[in-house]
Amino acid sequence: MNNWLYSETVKDHFLHPRNFLSGDEADFAADGVGEVGSPACGDVMKMWIKVKDGKIIDLQWKTFGCASAIGSTSMLSEMVLENGGMKIETALKITPADILKKLGGLPTNKIHCSVLGDKVLRAAVKNYLEKKGEPKKKPSKIICVCLGVTERELDLSVAAGERTFAEFQRRTKAGTGCGKCVAKIEKLLAKKIDQYSDKTCCSFCKKDCPSKTSRTND
Ligand code: FES
Numbered sequence: 001m002n003n004w005l006y007s008e009t010v011k012d013h014f015l016h017p018r019n020f021l022s023g024d025e026a027d028f029a030a031d032g033v034g035e036v037g038s039p040a041c042g043d044v045m046k047m048w049i050k051v052k053d054g055k056i057i058d059l060q061w062k063t064f065g066c067a068s069a070i071g072s073t074s075m076l077s078e079m080v081l082e083n084g085g086m087k088i089e090t091a092l093k094i095t096p097a098d099i100l101k102k103l104g105g106l107p108t109n110k111i112h113c114s115v116l117g118d119k120v121l122r123a124a125v126k127n128y129l130e131k132k133g134e135p136k137k138k139p140s141k142i143i144c145v146c147l148g149v150t151e152r153e154l155d156l157s158v159a160a161g162e163r164t165f166a167e168f169q170r171r172t173k174a175g176t177g178c179g180k181c182v183a184k185i186e187k188l189l190a191k192k193i194d195q196y197s198d199k200t201c202c203s204f205c206k207k208d209c210p211s212k213t214s215r216t217n218d
Contacts, residue, residue, distance in 0.1 A: 034123025146177025
């Protein structure tokens with residue numbers, strides 16, 4: 001394969017994806033299921049997890065995505081299942097940067113694909129916890145469908161001091177899929193920065209926010 005832009009590790013995971021669901025999802029009998037992405041953007045990812053004693057002991061996934069999405073999710077699945085499975089809290093600490101490092105990098109215009117695995121794992125864990133009866137949090141509005149980025153993430157970004165779309169995008173990869181959400185997010189960001197400057201706190205938490213105390217003390 002000439003002009004292959006990917007590392008040998010990505011190539012290996014793309015050609016031989018680990019923990020890929022090849023059979024019927026019903027046969028896997030998952031404890032939690034997550035799905036992210038949008039067919040309009042090209043990448044859709046689904047993941048099933050089995051949990052025992054707080055550890056993810058098995059995981060399968062499926063995608064209609066590119067080599068980067070396949071490679072990064074395959075690598076993530078190996079990282080989570082290494083040594084008999086990670087504790088849920090540890091697995092949730094894996095970042096797209098950790099996956100990229102293990103893969104030996106990805107082409108810049110494909111980095112957004114590495115966040116899909118991370119997001120679908122979070123969605124599967126959330127589903128597992130909800131099934132277990134943990135109280136449901138009110139879902140936040142999705143502002144970037146391709147990458148599953150929520151308005152809550154934007155609120156937290158503003159509260160954390162980020163003031164540009166570039167900063168928000170660097171962290172969440174919002175807008176790096178089809179790009180249709182960028183103008184809307186930029187507008188919303190400007191509005192939230194205004195609200196944040198006007199009020200004693202951010203528009204997300206409004207009260208009892210640690211930043212409220214620090215702002216009041218400024
Ligand atoms: S909706 Fe496609 S990149 Fe945000």
